[in-house]
Amino acid sequence: MYDVIIIGAGVAGSASARELSRYQAKICVLEKEEDVCCGTSKANSAIVHAGYDAAEGSLMARLNVRGNEMMEQLSKDLDFPFKRNGSLVVCLHEDEMSGLETLYKRGIANGVPDLRILNREELRAMEPNISDEACAALYAPTGGIVCPFNLNIAMAENANANGVEFYFDTEVTDLRPVEDGWEIRTSKGTYKTRYVVNAAGVYADKFHNMVSNKKIHITPRRGDYCLLDKTAGNHVSHTVFALPGKYGKGVLVTPTVHGNLLVGPTAIDIENKEGTNTTREGLNEVITKAEMNVKNIPMRQVITSFAGLRAHEDGHEFLIGELEDVKGFIDCAGIESPGLTSSPAIGEMVADILKEKMDLREKENFIATRKGVLNPNTLSKEERIQLIKEKPEYGNIICRCEMITEGEIIDAIRRPLGAKSLDGVKRRTRAGMGRCQAGFCSPRTMEILARECHKSMFEITKSGGNSQIVKGINKDSL
Numbered sequence: 513m514y515d516v517i518i519i520g521a522g523v524a525g526s527a528s529a530r531e532l533s534r535y536q537a538k539i540c541v542l543e544k545e546e547d548v549c550c551g552t553s554k555a556n557s558a559i560v561h562a563g564y565d566a567a568e569g570s571l572m573a574r575l576n577v578r579g580n581e582m583m584e585q586l587s588k589d590l591d592f593p594f595k596r597n598g599s600l601v602v603c604l605h606e607d608e609m610s611g612l613e614t615l616y617k618r619g620i621a622n623g624v625p626d627l628r629i630l631n632r633e634e635l636r637a638m639e640p641n642i643s644d645e646a647c648a649a650l651y652a653p654t655g656g657i658v659c660p661f662n663l664n665i666a667m668a669e670n671a672n673a674n675g676v677e678f679y680f681d682t683e684v685t686d687l688r689p690v691e692d693g694w695e696i697r698t699s700k701g702t703y704k705t706r707y708v709v710n711a712a713g714v715y716a717d718k719f720h721n722m723v724s725n726k727k728i729h730i731t732p733r734r735g736d737y738c739l740l741d742k743t744a745g746n747h748v749s750h751t752v753f754a755l756p757g758k759y760g761k762g763v764l765v766t767p768t769v770h771g772n773l774l775v776g777p778t779a780i781d782i783e784n785k786e787g788t789n790t791t792r793e794g795l796n797e798v799i800t801k802a803e804m805n806v807k808n809i810p811m812r813q814v815i816t817s818f819a820g821l822r823a824h825e826d827g828h829e830f831l832i833g834e835l836e837d838v839k840g841f842i843d844c845a846g847i848e849s850p851g852l853t854s855s856p857a858i859g860e861m862v863a864d865i866l867k868e869k870m871d872l873r874e875k876e877n878f879i880a881t882r883k884g885v886l887n888p889n890t891l892s893k894e895e896r897i898q899l900i901k902e903k904p905e906y907g908n909i910i911c912r913c914e915m916i917t918e919g920e921i922i923d924a925i926r927r928p929l930g931a932k933s934l935d936g937v938k939r940r941t942r943a944g945m946g947r948c949q950a951g952f953c954s955p956r957t958m959e960i961l962a963r964e965c966h967k968s969m970f971e972i973t974k975s976g977g978n979s980q981i982v983k984g985i986n987k988d989s990l
C-alpha cells in the first residue's frame with residue numbers, strides 16, 4: 513500500500529515526486545515507457561519562459577514566474593544545464609506595437625522583473641541577425657534555456673535517492689476507488705495507494721475522465737522543429753520569439769544550452785496522442801516563419817527534425833488539485849507550455865496539497881542535491897589527465913561529434929534510474945546528439961550497453977519496447 517502513486521515520469525510527475533520525497537511517505541511513480549522523460553518533456557523548445565504570456569491571475573502565470581525563479585538554484589542543486597540568456601519578442605510592423613505593449617503590461621502584472629521595450633537600434637545592437645523589418649522588441653532578461661532531459665532526469669534521480677520507487681514499462685490501464693484509497697491496474701499487476709497524482713501528459717484526460725463526472729478534453733497540439741548544428745549555434749544569443757498568435761507563442765529561434773540552434777515549433781491540432789512525426793508542410797512552415805524574424809539562418813546546417821505534443825486542455829489552463837467530486841485524486845493535467853518552466857513550482861504545489869491532506873512530516877535526512885554525469889570538459893587539463901590515469905575509460909571517445917567518452921556512458925548506465933537504451937544514453941550524455949546523429953557511435957554505445965546490462969546485442973533497443981536495432985546476422989541467410 514503506497515501513500516501516493518504518481519502516473520507519469522515527465523517533468524510534472526518527476527517534480528512532484530522530488531518535492532514529495534521531502535516528506536515521510538511511501539511513494540512510487542508508474543511510467544508506461546522504459547525511462548523517464550519519454551513524453552512531451554523530451555520534445556519541446558527548452559525555454560525557461562519569463563512569464564509575460566499567460567493570462568494575468570491564471571495558475572499558469574503564477575507557476576511560470578515561480579518556476580522561473582526556482583530554476584537557477586535547482587540547476588545548481590541538481591546539476592543540470594541552465595542559462596539565463598534573455599528573450600526577445602520581435603515586432604515587425606509599427607501597427608503591431610500594441611501587441612508588445614499588451615505583453616509588457618501583462619508581464620508586469622504577472623510579476624516578471626526587468627521587462628523593457630527595445631527600439632530598433634537597441635535591438636540590432638543586441639541581436640545583429642535580427643530581421644531588417646524588426647522595429648521593436650520586448651526584452652525579458654529573466655528568460656532562459658535549459659536541458660529538458662537532464663532537468664527531468666535530475667528531479668527523478670533525486671526523488672529516487674530520497675526513496676521514491678520508479679516502475680518503468682508499467683502502463684496504467686484502470687483506476688478504481690476502494691475503501692481506503694485506490695486500486696491501480698497496470699500492465700505489470702495491481703498497485704494500491706491512498707492518493708493518486710495524475711501527471712500523464714496528453715493522456716491525463718483519460719484518467720481524469722475515468723474517475724470524474726466533470727469531463728475534460730486534451731488535444732495533442734503538435735509542434736515541429738528543426739535542430740541545427742553547433743556551427744550555427746551563435747546565430748542568435750537570445751531566444752527570439754514572434755508576437756504570439758491564436759495558437760500560442762509562434763515560431764522561435766534560439767540557442768540551446770548545448771550550443772545548437774533550434775527553430776520551431778508549429779502548432780497543429782491532431783487526434784493521435786502518439787503522433788510525434790514531423791511533416792514536410794510543418795517543417796516548411798517553421799523555416800518560413802523563423803526567417804521572418806531572424807535573417808540568414810543557415811538552414812543547410814539542419815542535423816535533425818522532431819516534434820512534440822502539447823497537452824492542450826480546452827480551457828488553456830493548468831488543472832492542478834484534488835478533484836471536487838473525487839477525493840484522493842490529484843490532477844496535474846493540461847500541462848502545456850510553460851509546463852517545463854513551471855515544473856519545479858508544479859512539484860511544490862502538488863506536494864503542498866498532499867502535505868496538508870495527509871499531514872505529512874518532513875524527513876530529517878532529505879538529500880537536496882545530486883551530481884549529474886561527470887563531463888570531462890568541465891575539468892582542467894591536469895584533472896582530466898589524472899581522471900584518465902585512474903579510469904582509462906574517460907580517455908576512450910565513443911561519440912566523436914559530441915566528444916563523449918566511454919566513462920560518461922558507463923556512468924549514465926550505472927547510476928540509479930540509469931540508461932537502458934540508446935536514447936537513454938543519448939539523453940543523459942549527448943552521445944548520438946551531434947551532427948552525424950549517432951551514425952558513428954550507435955554500434956559502440958550498443959556494445960557498452962550490452963556489456964553493462966548483461967544483454968546480447970539483439971536485446972539492445974533504441975528506446976525500449978520493440979525498437980531492437982540488430983534483427984539478425986547477414987551470414988545467417990547464407
Ligand SMILES: Cc1cc2nc3c(=O)[nH]c(=O)nc-3n(C[C@H](O)[C@H](O)[C@H](O)COP(=O)(O)OP(=O)(O)OC[C@H]3O[C@@H](n4cnc5c(N)ncnc54)[C@H](O)[C@@H]3O)c2cc1C
Pocket residue numbers: 519520521522523524525526542543544545549550551552553554555556557558559560561682683684685711712713714715733734735736777820821822823847848849850851852853854
Ligand atoms: C512543441 C512544444 C514546445 C514546448 N516548449 C516549451 C518551452 O519552451 N518551455 C516550457 O516551459 N514548456 C514548453 N512546452 C511544454 C512542456 O514541454 C510540457 O508542459 C511538459 O513537458 C509536460 O510535462 P508532463 O510531465 O506533464 O508530460 P509528459 O512529459 O508527457 O509526461 C507524461 C508521462 O506520462 C506517461 N504516461 C502516459 N500515460 C500513461 C499510462 N497509462 N501509464 C503510465 N504512464 C503513462 C507518459 O509516457 C509520459 O512519460 C512545450 C511543449 C511542446 C509540445
